[in-house]
Amino acid sequence: MTIRSFDLLQPRSLAEAITLLVQHGEDARAIGGGTTLIILMKQRALQYRYLVDLQSIPGLNQISKEPEGVRIGALATHRSVELSPVIREALPVVAEAFSRVGNVRVRQTASVGGNLAHADYRLDPPPALLILGAEISAMGPNGARKIPLKDFFRGMYETALEPGELLVDVKIPSMPAKSKAVYLRYSAMSANDWPCLGVAAMVTRENGRCKELRLALGGVAATPVLVNGLTFVKDQLLDEDVMQQILAVVDEQISPFSDLRGSEWYKRQMTQVFIRRAIAQLDSQLIEG
């Protein structure tokens, strides 16, 4: 036994899980797929006396189509999102982002809720969910609430969830008319390594011009970044002048740090390269006019 002994508690409802988490406070932790938690406990970086098993709660792994989007239960696996016909049809960029996580075994086990709650700065899915305006439903000792994903990530491995509060599902609105989205990830090391950085982009066009551009980035700050201040692209072509302005705005909003996947300088350069590639892939006509 590598992990220090603990009790696995298996609640049958969300209310029961929340009661257990509140009762045991810092001694307890929720476990979704466990792909991150178990590894960190094996390494003894984390230690708990109780794990509250969210897989034992029925009904949390549904993926459902709604009038204005798609709802994904916290316990849906990455693989089920990647392969879901509903998501591939309505939100292909989301299927793409989840399909890029680690390897097929990780995706088969890891849950959507665990991915977001883990709040690693390099995760693949958050940028794609951010450009689409995803919203989290959470449930805790003080009841249910909604948290826009853009307000969810608070710092490195820190989220807006309160003690005892659980992520229940994530709602992703449909894509606006005449829009296209893409997620590109750049790995500086082996192909299934964590990304050095990830870029999600969505372009909406109107009358042959850009109506809206949304960009979100992973790996280039302590949290995933949804880029602000891009409204100036409205009614423009995305020519070199405008592109330069976009890249300048982005450069101000990121704060990459040097690690084994690249220096700060390198990550700033590669961010620009991948934003250009993402936009070119979406709408080269808007660039060329």
Added chain:
Amino acid sequence: MKREITLRVNNKDEVIVIDDADTLLEVLRDRLKLWSVRESCGVGACGSCTVLLDGRPASSCFLLAARTTGHDIVTLEGLGDGAELHYIQEAFVSQRALQCAYCTPGFILSVKALLDETPEPSDEEIREYLAGNLCRCAGYADILRAVRVAQDKKKSLAFKE
């Protein structure tokens, strides 16, 4: 906490007492003596501890054994009948897709899951599916060839049935 669980492994029910903190890898190797399940990276990245969980590949190094009750677990030992090699094993042998063979059980189970899910995968799909299985000696080209040989064999077997 200690608890008694029933694990369904290779079509057999195994009743054992485990600790909640035991990983499936530890239980399969140390308790059930299924030596084909091997630890290498211990963090989900290499695939040498791969088992099939309800037909899908999983890393037994990051699964808690206590949470795998009620699922069908298959290790390499569960593939053949003990007398003859399974056709995916045969394909690996005929294509020289192994050297030290430490990684081979994980590869073979992943290939089984791949061909069950996608009977006619593209080169890209094979590469994608096996990207998380690492081999440090044989060479991936031989492994990719073995997948194609196994695929043909599977098709001809299905045809006979």
